[in-house]
Amino acid sequence: MTTPTTTPPRTAIVTGAARGIGASIARRLAADGHAVAVLDLDHGSCTEVVSQIEADGGRAISVAADVSDEAAVRQAVDRTVAELGTPTILINNAGIIRDNLLFKMAADEWDAVMNVHLRGAFLMTRAVQSYMIQTRWGRIVNLSSTSALGNRGQVNYSAAKAGVQGFTKTLALELGKFGVTANAVAPGFIETEMTAATAERLGMTFEDFKAAVAKDVPVGRIGSPADIARAVAFFVDEDAGFVSGQVLYVAGGPAS
Template structure:
């Protein structure tokens, strides 16, 4: 642990995997900027962190908007310190079969997942490279391998894997690592939305997934947060450019 807290930014951190990650990094001693579209939503997570003795800041930001991203990162640097850790978790679903998918459905998903990760990484890496230490983790998904009704989401999540490997190559000499975590089936509002989209009961979907996952359970947000905590830690300096599937079993 460094003598002063590393500053972490987690996007899409008002709920689900993002919230669990923000809270876990706070327990690791990080000062955490909790970013979400609405600052008021992010504040709930900040309140839980500060109640537990941690340091956190709520910041409202649309990660697909370049001006908002630059302003958000500047605010974090001013109020918490230069960001050393970035977790690009912000994401949305606009699921549909290809012939029903609108251009807006495609663009919205690409803008949040890919453009958002690009803008956040570009803004944050300036601080990381200047200080000679940094950790970037991008949230991919098992859907990167292909998933019916998710042409946009699958393409974005696969794109993040290529983005991750390229950043690892470009930023490594500056002491900055970049990795991706690709969750399998995790209990979140998004997975419930998927069940609704395909017209099945969530509990039935969950039971089906549990039966096919080798560890015989579905994941929870904390499973992803635990992996992110390692990849953003002091001991992960020789791990870079990797895609870690956290799915309860092997995925190709």
């Protein structure tokens, strides 16, 4: 059972919410009383998360959109407004990986990652910020990563996640006077389909990969999507209104 939020019920949009970290965040925000637009590439992939939220008594809709497509983003936000109300919580979680060493990386592998992580966060935030400004209350949480500090084979992903941090800090400077906060959560190793794909790229079973990673985590375990959802819930809470422009590493120990 979650601790009741002090934030009145609001409308949230969570991108990349069909699975993994995004799905966990969507369920947590719904459990805290918010209506949630579960956004991903297609409606079908979001159905299970929406059904879980509704089964628990929450409100949610499935929204299909490519976050790198400007028209699709606008339509997604318009639909959220029409069906759930004014969105004043935005979680920019959508992400992909196209891992490769620099000398092997194709330009389209670079562009694909930049388009989803950075262009997507920009387009979603630009589309939603006007509602937050009108309401004079808003919470933006962007998902970064410990890979922002550098990670072999992820020059595109690392650059994108470092960019998310600069994006977040600038949003905090520009939107703070309107009652809008912007923060980032930077997960360490979290058990998701994305990290399973990394194990495959390295030629390891996922179980062996997780065990190897856990040895270097000070708390002695890898993270779960719920760990990240809890951090997001803190930034979204009414009581976090004096916390903005911050990057919280949720990695089981100091990020380095």
